Amino acid sequence: MAFDELVVSRRSVRQYNEKNVERDKIEVLVNAAMWAPTAGNLQPLHFVVVRDKGVLEKVKLFSPGMPKTAPCVIAICADLEEAKLKGGEFAKKIAPVDSAFAAQNILLKAHHLRLGTCVVKSYNEKSIARILGLPGEMAVLMLIAVGYYDKRPKAPVRKSLSEVLHYENWEGGLKQDE
Amino acid sequence: MAFDELVVSRRSVRQYNEKNVERDKIEVLVNAAMWAPTAGNLQPLHFVVVRDKGVLEKVKLFSPGMPKTAPCVIAICADLEEAKLKGGEFAKKIAPVDSAFAAQNILLKAHHLRLGTCVVKSYNEKSIARILGLPGEMAVLMLIAVGYYDKRPKAPVRKSLSEVLHYENWEGGLKQDE
Numbered sequence: 001m002a003f004d005e006l007v008v009s010r011r012s013v014r015q016y017n018e019k020n021v022e023r024d025k026i027e028v029l030v031n032a033a034m035w036a037p038t039a040g041n042l043q044p045l046h047f048v049v050v051r052d053k054g055v056l057e058k059v060k061l062f063s064p065g066m067p068k069t070a071p072c073v074i075a076i077c078a079d080l081e082e083a084k085l086k087g088g089e090f091a092k093k094i095a096p097v098d099s100a101f102a103a104q105n106i107l108l109k110a111h112h113l114r115l116g117t118c119v120v121k122s123y124n125e126k127s128i129a130r131i132l133g134l135p136g137e138m139a140v141l142m143l144i145a146v147g148y149y150d151k152r153p154k155a156p157v158r159k160s161l162s163e164v165l166h167y168e169n170w171e172g173g174l175k176q177d178e
Numbered sequence: 179m180a181f182d183e184l185v186v187s188r189r190s191v192r193q194y195n196e197k198n199v200e201r202d203k204i205e206v207l208v209n210a211a212m213w214a215p216t217a218g219n220l221q222p223l224h225f226v227v228v229r230d231k232g233v234l235e236k237v238k239l240f241s242p243g244m245p246k247t248a249p250c251v252i253a254i255c256a257d258l259e260e261a262k263l264k265g266g267e268f269a270k271k272i273a274p275v276d277s278a279f280a281a282q283n284i285l286l287k288a289h290h291l292r293l294g295t296c297v298v299k300s301y302n303e304k305s306i307a308r309i310l311g312l313p314g315e316m317a318v319l320m321l322i323a324v325g326y327y328d329k330r331p332k333a334p335v336r337k338s339l340s341e342v343l344h345y346e347n348w349e350g351g352l353k354q355d356e
Contacts, residue, residue, distance in 0.1 A: 030342070035188070037190055046344060121272055159221050
């Protein structure tokens with residue numbers, strides 16, 4: 001699939017079929033995530049991949065937005081204390097942004113592999129951390145549902161370029177002369 | 179360029195040549211950004227593109243990490259009050275994550291167009307907002323330098339997959355049996 005089509009045709013998928021995600025594909029996804037930019041090359045992120053039905057069930061119990069049929073969840077985590085030690089308060093503050101850069105690579109690469117994804121940001125962090133056995137200083141920054149699907153969701157309505165693009169300053173509209 | 183190569187060969191570029199970024203390419207970049215996921219489809223982001231030398235000089239004065247030779251800066255902004263009105267405190271809190279999803283699409287699409295980029299997260303937000311004439315409730319979430327370059331930076335050292343990938347829980351290493 002061409003890159004432009006990849007970007008525009010990616011959807012948040014909330015209904016998955018029963019096929020699980022192959023381990024080699026998971027590794028391709030996480031590898032893509034690792035090449036996203038990371039502030040100061042600190043690379044604070046860890047990726048905990050859940051496919052075991054028992055663990056999945058527990059994770060879903062504490063993340064109400066998680067699609068019920070998701071066969072695989074990738075939890076993006078970060079050692080915020082290590083980030084702070086290496087890069088100061090700023091590095092700690094910026095880790096969630098790093099996680100989103102990494103996540104977007106996962107979403108696009110998954111779509112490239114015909115896998116669906118859905119980012120879930122609302123969950124009980126302490127419970128998820130306990131279920132995943134994370135060390136105390138490790139924060140759960142984002143959950144991503146991954147799986148195969150039968151039906152691609154329709155495109156959501158997007159604003160037009162002229163509503164969001166400004167030249168030189170806020171008042172500089174799209175239509176002004178070059 | 180194939181998608182995998184695109185992801186792995188993208189670099190943060192800090193040295194640009196004098197050619198400026200064409201307006202049609204800027205619009206392609208912002209369009210890619212608009213198709214990134216956005217929580218609740220709220221689409222709180224605005225993109226202010228600066229290429230005017232006088233404005234650029236002012237922006238660089240208040241963003242010490244901004245490459246001095248960058249001929250173009252895209253400021254990703256969000257109306258946090260509007261986000262809060264539409265989606266509550268959570269939507270306001272999550273806007274910076276939305277901005278990073280959008281930014282990653284810009285970085286990849288720019289690289290696809292042989293443009294270099296560099297994300298800058300340290301700047302004096304109030305000064306940048308004033309320079310760009312932003313309305314009071316509009317936050318500056320991220321700056322991205324964009325431009326052409328002569329020499330592609332070397333790849334930074336990345337951790338190995340086995341250091342960051344865990345199966346089922348923190349203790350589940352990459353090497354365990356399927």
